[in-house]
Amino acid sequence: MDEEQAAMDDKTPIVSLRGIRNRFGAQTIHENLDLDIRRGEIIGLIGASGAGKSVLLRTIIGLNRQAGGSVRVMGLDMDKAKEKQREAVRRRWGMLFQDGALFSSLNVGENIAFPLREFTSLSAALRRDIAMLKLSLVGLPASAYDKFPSELSGGMRKRAGLARALVLDPALLFLDEPTAGLDPLAAGALDRLILELRKNLDLTVCMATHDLDSLYTVCDRVAVLAEKRISAVDTVNGLLRSDYPWIREYFLGARGRAAAERSAADGRTQ
Template sequence: MNVRSNAINPLHTVIEVRHIHTRFGAAVVHEDVSLTVNKGEVFAIAGGNGSGKSVLMREMILLQRPTAGDIEVFGKDVRTMSEAEVAALRRRCGVLFQYGALFSSLTVTENVAVPLREHTNLSRRLIEEIALLKIASTGFPMASVTKYPSELSGGMRRRAALARAMALDPELLYLDEPTSGLDPISAAGFDELIQQLREWFRLTIVIITHDLDSLWRIADRVAVLGNGKVLGIGSMSELSGSKNSLIHEYFYGPRGRAAKEQAWNQR
C-alpha cells in the first residue's frame, strides 16, 4: 500500500488539527494550533482561562469554524463534509459541554433519551430502557432517575450529563471541564468513571480541564494552550520537565506542585 508519510491513517488518528487560526474581530484566540488525537487515548487540552480550549472543542465538533486551517475527524475534512456526513459524524461523537447543561424541564431519564429520540427510530419503551442502561453505567443513583436537574447535586448532574453524552454509543467523547466545581473526592470518582467507560466502550476521549489532579490521573497526552499556541504536547511526566516558562509555571505554581505530590503519593 502506498501511503504518503503525512497522510492520516483513520485507524490510528481520530482527529487531526492543522494550523488553526481563530479570530473574533480583532481578538486572536488561536494563532497556528496543530495537534493529533490518536484512537483510544485520553487526550487532554489544558491552559488558562480564555486560552481557547472550549473554542477549539467547538471547532472539532463543527459548531464553529476556524478562521483558517484544517480539521479532519475520522479522516474527513470537516470543511468539505456534506450535511449528511456532518450528521453521521455527530452521531459518532458524544459531548459533555462545559457547565453540563441538562434540560431543566426534563427528568434525568428524559434528558438521556433526547439524543435517542432525535437520532433513532426506536420505540419509546426501548429508548427508555437504553436510557436507563446508560444512566446505570455512570453510577448515577437509579432511585433518582425521575428527578429534575434542579433536584440533583453537582456530581449527580455531571453523571446524568455524561449518560446523555454516551446515549448513542459514541466512539469519540468530548468532555469540557467535567470535574470543575466538584469536591476532590467526587472529582476523583468521576475520573475513575471516565477511565472505566473508556475501557468498556473503547472510547477515544478529548477532555478539557484545568484540573491538574485529573490530568495526572487520566490523561495519556496533554496539549497546553497559551498565547494562541500549543505551548507543549506530551505526557504529564514529559510536560512537567518542560523548559517552557509558561508550562513550568502551570506545573510548578502552588497548585501544580500540590497536585503532583498528591498524584505520586497515590501510586
C-alpha cells in the same frame, strides 16, 4: 472492516487540526494551531483562563466556525464534507458541556434518551432500559431517572450530561471542564469513571481541564494551549522536563507539586 484497514485506522488520528485560526473581532484567539488526537487516548487540554480551550473544543465539534485552517474528524474534512456525512460524524461523538446542558423541560431519563428518540425508532420500553443502563453506568441511582435537572446537584447534572453524551456509544467524547465545581471526592470519582468508560467502551476522550489531579490520573497526553497555539503535547512527565516557563510554573507551582505527590502516593498504594 478488515484487519489491515483496522490497523491503519488505529494509526490515523481521530481528530486532526491543521493551521486553525480563530478570531473574535480584533482579538486573535488561535493562530496556526495544529493538534492530533490519537484513537483510544485520553488527551487533556490545558491553558490559562481565556486561552481558548472551550473555543477550541467548540471549533472541533463545529459550534464555532474557524477563520482559517482545517478540522478533520474521523478522517472527514468537516468543512468540505456533505451534510449527510457530517451528520454521521456528529452521531459518533458526544460532548459534555460545563454544567451538563441538560434540557430543563425534560427529566433526567428523557434527557438521556433524547438522542435515541431523535435518531432511532426503538420502542419506548427499550429506550427507557437503555437510558436506565447509562444512568447506572455513570453512577447515578435509578431514583434520579424521574428527577428534573433543577432538582439535581452540580455533580449529578454533570453525570447525567455524561450519560446523555454516551447514549449512542460515541467513539469520541469531548469534556469541557468535567471536574470544575465538584468536590475532590466527586472529582476523583468522575476521573475514575472516565477511565472505566474508556476501558469498556473504546472511547477516545478529549478534555479541557484545570484540574491537575485529573491530568495526573486520567490523561495519557496533555496538550498545552499557550501563545495562541498548541505549544506542547506530551505526557505529564514529559511536560515536566519542558523548559517552557508557563508549563514549568503550571506543574511545578505549589498546587502542581501537591498533585504530583498525591498521584505518586496513589501509585504506591495501588
